[in-house]
Amino acid sequence: MGFKHKDILGLQDLTAEEIELLLNTADNMKEISKREIKKVPTLRGKTVVNLFFEPSTRTRTSFEIAAKRLSADTLNISASTSAVQKGETLSDTARNIEAMKPDIIVMRHAISGSHHYLAKRVSYSVINAGDGQHEHPSQGLLDMMTMREKLGTLKGIKVAIVGDITHSRVARSNIYGLTKMGAKVFLSGPPTLIPPGVERLGAVTVCGRMRDAVEDADVVMMLRIQLERQGKTLLPTMREYSRYFGLSDDVMKMAKPGVLVMHPGPMNRGVEISSETADGANSVILEQVENGVAVRMSMLYHVSGGGPTE
Amino acid sequence: MNKETTVILDGTGVKRALTRIAHEVLERNKGISEVVLVGIRTGGIHLAHELASRLEEIEGVAVPVGSVDITLYRDDIKTQAAHLPVGKTEIPFSIEGKRVVLVDDVLFTGRTIRAAMDAMMDHGRPQCIQLAVLIDRGHRELPIRADFVGRNVPTSRKENIQVRFDDANHPVEVYLEKN
Numbered sequence: 001m002g003f004k005h006k007d008i009l010g011l012q013d014l015t016a017e018e019i020e021l022l023l024n025t026a027d028n029m030k031e032i033s034k035r036e037i038k039k040v041p042t043l044r045g046k047t048v049v050n051l052f053f054e055p056s057t058r059t060r061t062s063f064e065i066a067a068k069r070l071s072a073d074t075l076n077i078s079a080s081t082s083a084v085q086k087g088e089t090l091s092d093t094a095r096n097i098e099a100m101k102p103d104i105i106v107m108r109h110a111i112s113g114s115h116h117y118l119a120k121r122v123s124y125s126v127i128n129a130g131d132g133q134h135e136h137p138s139q140g141l142l143d144m145m146t147m148r149e150k151l152g153t154l155k156g157i158k159v160a161i162v163g164d165i166t167h168s169r170v171a172r173s174n175i176y177g178l179t180k181m182g183a184k185v186f187l188s189g190p191p192t193l194i195p196p197g198v199e200r201l202g203a204v205t206v207c208g209r210m211r212d213a214v215e216d217a218d219v220v221m222m223l224r225i226q227l228e229r230q231g232k233t234l235l236p237t238m239r240e241y242s243r244y245f246g247l248s249d250d251v252m253k254m255a256k257p258g259v260l261v262m263h264p265g266p267m268n269r270g271v272e273i274s275s276e277t278a279d280g281a282n283s284v285i286l287e288q289v290e291n292g293v294a295v296r297m298s299m300l301y302h303v304s305g306g307g308p309t310e
Numbered sequence: 311m312n313k314e315t316t317v318i319l320d321g322t323g324v325k326r327a328l329t330r331i332a333h334e335v336l337e338r339n340k341g342i343s344e345v346v347l348v349g350i351r352t353g354g355i356h357l358a359h360e361l362a363s364r365l366e367e368i369e370g371v372a373v374p375v376g377s378v379d380i381t382l383y384r385d386d387i388k389t390q391a392a393h394l395p396v397g398k399t400e401i402p403f404s405i406e407g408k409r410v411v412l413v414d415d416v417l418f419t420g421r422t423i424r425a426a427m428d429a430m431m432d433h434g435r436p437q438c439i440q441l442a443v444l445i446d447r448g449h450r451e452l453p454i455r456a457d458f459v460g461r462n463v464p465t466s467r468k469e470n471i472q473v474r475f476d477d478a479n480h481p482v483e484v485y486l487e488k489n
Contacts, residue, residue: 002392021395028379028396037432040382070382298396301382305393 003302007119007126010135011177012201019177023145026291026298032069033293043072046103046304051093052129053079053109058265058289059129059138063106066296072104090114091121098122104303107131112169125303133167139264140173142295144181146288147219150260155182160213160255162245163223163272164193166234170264171223175202188213189223189245192234210245217255221262222247222272238271247273252282260284318463318471319484324444327460328357328481331442332364334458335411342369344409344437350426351379351397353415356479357444361413376401378412383425399429406434411458415473417443420454445484447471 003021011019032040048067052060060076067074077097079085084093090109097105104125107115112132119126130136148154159178165171165187178185179202187194188207198204207213214220225241235241252259261273261283269275278285319327339345342365349358355377362373379397387393412426427439442458447465463486465471470487 002394004392025396028398029382031399032382035433039432041428042382042387045388301396302393305390 003305006303007115007128008137008299008303009115009119009126009128011137011140011173011180012135014137014177014180016180016182019141019144019181022141022295022298022302023148025301026141026145026294027149029297029301030291030294032297033290038069039071040069041071042301043067043070043103043304046072047101048072048074048104048106048300049097049102050074050076050129051097051105051107052076053084053107054130056108056129058292059108059136062289062292063127063129063138063296063300066293067104067300069293070297070300072300090118094118094122098124104300127299127303130169132169133172134169135173135176136169136264137173137177138292138296138299139170140177141299142288142292143170143174143221143262143264144177145291145295146262146284147183147260149287149291150284151218154178156184157218158184158186158216158256159219159221160186160188160210160217161221161223162188162210162213162247164225165189165198165223166193166195167226168223172201174221175204179203186213186217190235190241193225210251211254214251215254217259219260219262220247220252220255221264222267223264224266224268224272242271246271247277249274249276249280252277258282262288264288314488316486316488317483318486319445319461321482324460324473324481324484327444328360329364331458331460332361332368335361335365335440335442336368338440338457339409342371342373344407345411346374346376346403346405346408347411347413348376348378348401348405348426348430350412350414350422351377353473353475354413356475357415357442357473357481358413359479360481361411361442374403376403376405378426378429380422380425380429383428385421385425401433404434405430405436408434408436410436410439411442412439413442415444416471417441417446417454417456417459418449420450420452423454424452444473444481445471 064074106127106129108129112134115128115131161171185204188210263285347358349355358375362375365373377400379399381394381396440457443456444460446459446462473484474482476482
């Protein structure tokens, strides 16, 4: 079976088989980063443009390293240093970049759906590195890769996702991906930060109390409160939030022994996660980052195939 | 589609060929102290393990066995309609200064071997690389030859050669398919 998409805009558009192919390739590409010469010639002569309209360290660096390990040429454009500052539209920026003949563009943008808009207008492949509150497929994939690596399977595992679900593209990509792969997903957070109708994204269970979501969980994924995306105050105080929805050792005891603690970063230590938990034995946060490179190599490799055939 | 198949090497034939190759490897390298085997996915891996067990029987010392997947080194990567799944490369030892014996089931155009040699070089600088194949069917497109050959089989390009393995990955027979 081959990967037939020109773009990867979200896990909503992928089948379970395609997700599995991406994860298997990522598993097998992980070894490249452990070699003395961390490079394979696969994407020689391809140009990958990282176009970031929002701040990012992890994702942008990870995509850049992934592209370089596949021997692609990479260049980074961030909104703060580009003509966007001078009022250029997304469409004009994209078409100007297209004129320079890139093969893949990796984009992060604050507006949900901007990648779909772009993908229809350009000939190169578009990879979504985060669009507003919509999707962050590479994060969803690296989370699933980490879970599968540690637990052996995604089928039937219980995953608790806790925090600001409304503003989280990480949560959406994980919900789409995990439910397709047969995991049981439980969501918890303050009612003001759980979007109404979230069940329509996939078979998820919403829990008012964090303990109900975490009970017997194989994985607890903590999300950051995205203050920069909130127009108005949706929480009384951060202290209150932390008390009810922060991950402490006490709450963690409810989960299965050996539960995996995950966080997409950046972490707000002392708010959604205590420092002891973040650095504790159950934390796989840095493994997530390591797997991120392999997952992004896999995404770049598969979109650079011939694209749709027939 | 009807395919005509002819067995060109049966189980005993395969065993004899591998035993002879094992002796040739020993003779050429004057023992196995510096020898490591690397099988090319997937048939070559099974044969590398077969070869390793024969070398151990003869010399009483275990030979390190690794595997290489050449998908990321293929020269036709730009023309693939959809990129192929990538298999695992596992070389859990250093090949620096070693005598690497690449093992594959069928040697045909030589393009796979070119890719495997490039992959080896990314893992270190071996003292030398040798090539062992069960079948050499000709039609080389690159200046590559095998050091150890189980059987030379002249073929037409339309024919196909397959090595069949049992569930325990032991080679059972080699057959030729006419399309």
